[in-house]
Amino acid sequence: MRNRVQLLALPLSATAIFAAGCGSGSGDGGGEGKSVTMGITDKVTAVDPASGYDVGSWIVFNNVFQSLMSFPRGATKPEPEAAENCAFTDSASRTFDCTLRPGLKFSNGDDLTSQDVKYSFERTIKINDANGPAVLLDSIKTIDAPTADRVVFHLKYSDATFPMKIASGAGSIVDHREYPADKLRDDNKAMGSGPYRLDSYTAGDQAVFSVNDRYQGTAEVHNSGMTMKFFTEESGLGKALEDGDVDLAYRGLAAKDIADLQQKAASGDSHMKVVEGTGAEVQHLVFNVDDPAVSDKAVRRAVAYLIDRKAIIRDVYDRTATPLYSIVPQGITGHNTAFFDRYGEGGDTARAQAALTGAGITEPVRFTLWATPVRYGPGTVAELKEIAQQLNASGLFDVDVKSTDADQYAKDIAAGKYAVYVRGWVPDYPDPDNFTAPFFGDGNVLSNHYVNQRLSGELIPRTAAEDNRASTTSDFEELQDTVADDVPIIPLWQGKQYVAAKDTVNGLEWTLDQSTVFRFWEIQKVDQAG
Numbered sequence: 001m002r003n004r005v006q007l008l009a010l011p012l013s014a015t016a017i018f019a020a021g022c023g024s025g026s027g028d029g030g031g032e033g034k035s036v037t038m039g040i041t042d043k044v045t046a047v048d049p050a051s052g053y054d055v056g057s058w059i060v061f062n063n064v065f066q067s068l069m070s071f072p073r074g075a076t077k078p079e080p081e082a083a084e085n086c087a088f089t090d091s092a093s094r095t096f097d098c099t100l101r102p103g104l105k106f107s108n109g110d111d112l113t114s115q116d117v118k119y120s121f122e123r124t125i126k127i128n129d130a131n132g133p134a135v136l137l138d139s140i141k142t143i144d145a146p147t148a149d150r151v152v153f154h155l156k157y158s159d160a161t162f163p164m165k166i167a168s169g170a171g172s173i174v175d176h177r178e179y180p181a182d183k184l185r186d187d188n189k190a191m192g193s194g195p196y197r198l199d200s201y202t203a204g205d206q207a208v209f210s211v212n213d214r215y216q217g218t219a220e221v222h223n224s225g226m227t228m229k230f231f232t233e234e235s236g237l238g239k240a241l242e243d244g245d246v247d248l249a250y251r252g253l254a255a256k257d258i259a260d261l262q263q264k265a266a267s268g269d270s271h272m273k274v275v276e277g278t279g280a281e282v283q284h285l286v287f288n289v290d291d292p293a294v295s296d297k298a299v300r301r302a303v304a305y306l307i308d309r310k311a312i313i314r315d316v317y318d319r320t321a322t323p324l325y326s327i328v329p330q331g332i333t334g335h336n337t338a339f340f341d342r343y344g345e346g347g348d349t350a351r352a353q354a355a356l357t358g359a360g361i362t363e364p365v366r367f368t369l370w371a372t373p374v375r376y377g378p379g380t381v382a383e384l385k386e387i388a389q390q391l392n393a394s395g396l397f398d399v400d401v402k403s404t405d406a407d408q409y410a411k412d413i414a415a416g417k418y419a420v421y422v423r424g425w426v427p428d429y430p431d432p433d434n435f436t437a438p439f440f441g442d443g444n445v446l447s448n449h450y451v452n453q454r455l456s457g458e459l460i461p462r463t464a465a466e467d468n469r470a471s472t473t474s475d476f477e478e479l480q481d482t483v484a485d486d487v488p489i490i491p492l493w494q495g496k497q498y499v500a501a502k503d504t505v506n507g508l509e510w511t512l513d514q515s516t517v518f519r520f521w522e523i524q525k526v527d528q529a530g
Contacts, residue, residue: 033223034525036505037245039237040228041252047201048185049172050124051132055251055426055516058169059228060201063209063520065192066217067171068098068117068151069163071515073522076332076430077469078167081217082112082193086163093160093467096153106175107197107212114145119176121153126182133170136428158465164429195219195521196226204230209520222507222524234378241272241500247525248501248508250518254378259318261500273503277512280329281495282435283376283424285369285387289488290449291419293367298359300487304339305355306394307387308346309492316383321493326480327435329494331514333469334432334476338484339491349394356396364398370421371401372409380422383492413447423489430514432476433464439489440479450488455479 040059046052049061070081080086086098104112121143128134139159144152155162165171178191190198195217196209207228211221229246231237237252253261264270285307287294294300309323322330325340343351356365369384384401391397404412412418423446427434438445440455459479463472483489497512502525510522 033221035225035227036223036520036523036525037227037229037247039231039240039246039249039252041231041234041237043230044201044203044207044228045131046184047188047190047198047207048179049120049133049169049174050127050179051129051184052169053131053133056228056230058516059518060190060198060207061169061172062194062517063196063226064190064194064198065169065172065174066104066112066194066215067167067169067173068100069167069171070218071167071430071513071517072218073510073519074513076514078163078429079218081167082117082173088160088467093158093162093465094155096155096162098151098153100149100151101216102149104193104216105214106178106191106193107214108175108178108191109214110175110177112173112175112193113148114151115148116176117151117173118143118145119179119181120173121171123174123179123181124170127184129184133168133428136165136168136170139165158461160464160467160469161429161431161433164431164434168428170428193217195221204232206230219519219521221521223520226520226523244502247505248499248523250499250511253498253500255316255318255320258320258498258500271503273501275499275501275508275512277497277499277509278331278514279495279497279512280332280430280435280514280516281424281426281497282324282327282329283422283492283495284327285490285492286421286423286446286448287450287488287490288416288419288421288448290416291367293365293419296359296361297487298355298361299365300490301343302352302355302365302396303391304343304484304487304490305348305352306346306391306396307490307492308390310345311390312383312386313493316379316386317493320498321495324491324494327439327483327489327491328432328476328480329435332430332432332435334473334480336477336480338477338480342484347390349396352394352396364396366398367419369399369401370409370412370418371403372406373403375406375409376422376424384422416447416449422492426516427514430516431469432472433460436460436476436479437464440483446489448488450486452482452486455482 042056044056045054046057066082068083069078071078083098084101089095089097124134139155141156142154175191188201195215197212199208199210201207209226234254237249240246241249262274265273287300325337328335371380371384373381381403388399388401391399437460441460459475463475466472499508504526506524507522511519
């Protein structure tokens with residue numbers, strides 16, 4: 001599997017049966033509202049969906065392109081979007097059959113048929129861009145388009161999460177007449193069939209969107225267009241919001257700014273509001289289990305006994321995150337509290353010392369906590385310094401903190417140079433598989449040399465084959481308990497999502513859920529609050 005470092009590069013910030021739903025088209029309640037301007041510090045690395053595996057790019061994809069499936073607001077189960085219906089036609093979850101909605105067109109007027117669907121998936125897989133989502137389509141063996149309105153996916157192995165994967169940005173459908181089959185489009189233009197058109201995109205400056213009047217799907221559009229303005233610094237975004245240059249700020253304000261805005265809004269001393277939503281972004285402390293400093297499980301367990309997550313959330317993140325006690329976050333099927341159950345709330349010096357002395361370790365354990373200062377958010381280094389202080393205060397550890405730039409950080413992790421380091425993760429789709437298979441299945445993206453055959457050879461493949469996701473709970477609970485026992489990583493926090501906006505902007509609550517889909521069409525700007 002290709003290294004997915006780019007997915008592990010998203011900071012905590014101010015984001016921080018398949019039956020068809022009702023079709024609307026952009027004309028039903030859409031296209032008549034005011035245009036909205038949003039500010040964001042995430043970059044858009046690509047507007048071609050065969051590339052771009054980051055939050056900024058997927059905001060573009062989710063609004064400009066259609067997928068066969070999509071996540072309705074607040075839902076973790078996908079439903080048909082460009083498709084009229086989709087279903088697995090075999091008990092092994094290896095044949096997925098979709099029938100398209102009638103009358104689908106791209107924004108340029110070209111018909112969207114099964115040929116375009118087949119072409120889009122095969123193109124992404126063929127190009128296999130290093131910064132693209134082809135890795136999510138790894139289970140595809142072949143694709144048939146027997147009629148203009150039907151497409152059939154034949155999978156290499158059982159993959160019950162396939163509908164979720166194609167509901168993500170990886171499932172974006174492009175016009176086969178507009179996109180070359182074997183290379184990326186390089187003109188900064190995009191042609192899709194989603195609720196919006198991309199009118200213009202200037203890297204580092206802005207992207208301008210208008211409503212696509214040819215759209216046929218489930219979204220109801222409540223504005224006449226969107227503009228994304230890109231900022232390189234949190235302070236610049238904050239000032240733009242304060243000055244009225246943007247209507248809302250998403251993913252880019254520091255935790256302290258969010259806390260300050262919440263306080264002002266609560267006191268009535270502001271024309272701004274902060275909308276909080278559920279999130280599935282997580283951060284972990286990762287152990288290179290081959291490194292002599294932490295190869296002994298007792299050392300890793302001692303760290304788990306000592307880390308006080310609540311102090312980190314309070315002192316570093318101004319309560320804009322929540323403590324995470326397992327690898328599967330709250331709100332996702334199968335979540336448990338394995339680390340809390342085994343190690344408690346943290347700060348337990350007595351049990352940490354017992355773990356070490358039981359393994360014959362009597363001298364302070366020395367290692368470095370490694371971070372990169374930007375990629376996982378502005379609080380990352382401060383967070384690791386807080387963890388180091390907690391460990392050192394016990395007298396059982398002698399730990400320091402170092403950081404380096406993101407590129408060097410990724411190279412050093414791959415080379416096995418760090419004993420302990422931090423990783424963040426924003427999911428592709430809201431299923432426990434996406435929080436477990438990348439870390440503990442084949443092609444471990446953490447580069448920490450942890451292998452457990454029970455997890456990679458039995459539990460993960462078995463859960464991947466189960467179409468009824470609720471029935472996977474016991475297997476995922478065992479997986480979480482095993483990780484808590486072996487401690488190859490320690491979950492630290494689960495992010496919340498925030499949007500700070502003028503009080504004349506409505507609908508933001510429908511853009512923030514665990515699908516991580518930021519829905520332009522839900523946002524509406526009115527003349528006055530209320």
